[in-house]
Amino acid sequence: MADVPIKVGIVVFPGSNCELDCKRAFGNLGAEPIMLWHRDTDLQGVDIVVLPGGFAHGDYLRTGALARFSPIMTAVQEFAAAGGFVIGICNGFQILCEAGMLPGALRKNAGLKFLCKWVELRVDNSATAFTSHATEGDVLRIPINHFEGNWYADEATLSSMKANDQIVLRYVDNPNGSLDDVAGVVNEDGNVFGMMPHPERATEALLGSEDGAVILGSLLDRVRENRTALV
Amino acid sequence: MNYTAEVKVMLKDGIADPQGQTIERALPALGYTGVTGVRVGKQIHLSVEADSSEDAARRVSEMCEKLLANTVIESFQVEIDG
Numbered sequence: 001m002a003d004v005p006i007k008v009g010i011v012v013f014p015g016s017n018c019e020l021d022c023k024r025a026f027g028n029l030g031a032e033p034i035m036l037w038h039r040d041t042d043l044q045g046v047d048i049v050v051l052p053g054g055f056a057h058g059d060y061l062r063t064g065a066l067a068r069f070s071p072i073m074t075a076v077q078e079f080a081a082a083g084g085f086v087i088g089i090c091n092g093f094q095i096l097c098e099a100g101m102l103p104g105a106l107r108k109n110a111g112l113k114f115l116c117k118w119v120e121l122r123v124d125n126s127a128t129a130f131t132s133h134a135t136e137g138d139v140l141r142i143p144i145n146h147f148e149g150n151w152y153a154d155e156a157t158l159s160s161m162k163a164n165d166q167i168v169l170r171y172v173d174n175p176n177g178s179l180d181d182v183a184g185v186v187n188e189d190g191n192v193f194g195m196m197p198h199p200e201r202a203t204e205a206l207l208g209s210e211d212g213a214v215i216l217g218s219l220l221d222r223v224r225e226n227r228t229a230l231v
Numbered sequence: 232m233n234y235t236a237e238v239k240v241m242l243k244d245g246i247a248d249p250q251g252q253t254i255e256r257a258l259p260a261l262g263y264t265g266v267t268g269v270r271v272g273k274q275i276h277l278s279v280e281a282d283s284s285e286d287a288a289r290r291v292s293e294m295c296e297k298l299l300a301n302t303v304i305e306s307f308q309v310e311i312d313g
Contacts, residue, residue, distance in 0.1 A: 062301055069298075098301065105303040107242075112249050152246060152304055177247070 005032035006223050009046030011076070011092075013038040013056035013067050018089065018200060022052045025200035029217055038070035047223045048085045049076050051092025053145070053198060063106060063148045064094035073099060085129060085219060086192045090146055093184075093194030102187055102194045103161060104153035110177025114147045118208065120172035121183050121197060125165045128186050129222035130193045133214045139172060140211035142197040149196040151178040151185075164188055169195055234279055234287035235312040240300045241272035275299055284311045 008026045010033055012019045023033040034044055038056075043049065056067035067073070073095075080086045080101060088096040096102040109115060120141055123134040134140070153161065158180060161167055169184030176196075184195030199212030242248045250271040258266045281287035291309045300307040 061298070065298060065301065097303070105301050107246070107304060108249055110247065110249050112253060154303075177249070 005030065006048065006220055007031070007044070007046040008033050008048045008050060009036045009043050010034070010050045010052055011036045011038060011072055012052075013054065013070060015056045015058050016052050016054035016091070018053035018091075018198065021198070021200045022050050022089070025203040025212065025216055026050070026220075028203060029213060029220055031220055036072060038067070038072050040072050041075055043072075043075050043079055048087065048219060049079055051076075051086070051088040051095050052200075053090030053092060056091055056095060059091070059094075062098070063091060064096075064098035067091075067095045068099035077101065080187075080192050083189070083191055085223065087130065087215075087219065088192075088194040089198055089200065090144075090149075090196055093196055094148060096192060096194045101192050102185055103157050103166075104151050104179075104182075104185065106148045106196070107150040107152055107177075108148050109146070109150050109175075115149070115175055116143070116145045117175070118143050119175055119183075119197060121169045122172055123168070124170055125168045125186070127165070128168055128190055128193065128218075130184075130186065130215055130219050131168055132222060133218040138214075140169075140202075140214055141209045142199055142202045142212050142215075143208075144175060144197045145201075146176070146196055149176040149178060151182045151196070153179065161185065168193065169197075232281065232283075233313070234281055234284055236277050236279055236287060236291045237310045237312070238275040238277070238291060238295060238299055239272060239308045239310075240275065240295070240305050241270060241307075242304055243306050246304055284313070287311045 008031045094106045123138045126134045126136045170181040174181045186193045199215040202209040202212035251269040255269040295307040
């Protein structure tokens with residue numbers, strides 16, 4: 001069982017544009033990427049679901065607002081409710097917030113500019129399935145590419161998230177006005193994670209950084225560990 | 232019967248509105264001083280079939296909760312005409 005490649009389901013919405021980067025990144029890390037169409041209702045037995053970046057359904061009303069109603073999202077919600085690992089990157093993070101699978105919402109960047117640049121992220125919780133390869137306080141260099149990355153949650157939500165250690169990644173130098181410098185958060189159960197920066201674009205030295213592999217590799221290892229535990 | 236609905240979606244009070252702030256900063260340059268509290272929102276017009284105006288208001292409010300607004304950051308108002 002441990003030798004069977006980990007199946008990573010990458011959900012493609014009309015308007016997604018980072019699915020091939022995710023496919024390559026997970027493939028390079030030894031996983032078996034499986035492309036899932038947003039109209040699918042069957043997740044094909046994948047171990048991990050990825051909601052990639054892009055502009056799902058054009059993001060016309062609000063980012064992620066329409067994507068959460070795609071047929072596959074019912075299956076993704078059931079998968080997550082059963083403890084399955086879900087990672088949303090950029091637009092995927094926005095979709096998870098709109099779907100209520102992660103707390104908060106993503107507003108327009110404080111400076112009203114589309115931001116496409118490298119940023120530094122501090123790992124503030126290295127005990128999650130998504131950050132176990134890091135040590136608390138580590139700084140990861142990963143690019144952002146968004147207009148709506150300004151995360152917000154009301155005070156009560158933020159304080160309960162802090163108490164539960166759900167703020168996983170923070171910007172070292174906040175680029176977009178995000179509340180409490182939040183760059184990535186996890187749900188209460190620790191199996192659904194969203195981040196605005198793009199780890200899949202930083203998994204090869206040629207691309208300028210391999211720090212994204214810390215996130216994706218942590219997740220793959222967690223699935224491997226879970227399998228070993230089951231044997 | 233057909234009812235016309237006007238939906239106003241605004242960022243909730245207390246949530247920073249960078250669009251409103253930009254406009255507020257721009258107005259003095261045109262000579263309009265003393266302008267404060269600029270907020271930018273969305274207005275959505277729609278026509279909806281319903282049994283009564285109460286029914287129309289209920290249906291449109293439901294649409295707001297589910298899709299037209301993100302109630303984590305936005306508030307909405309529904310007005311039914313006819």
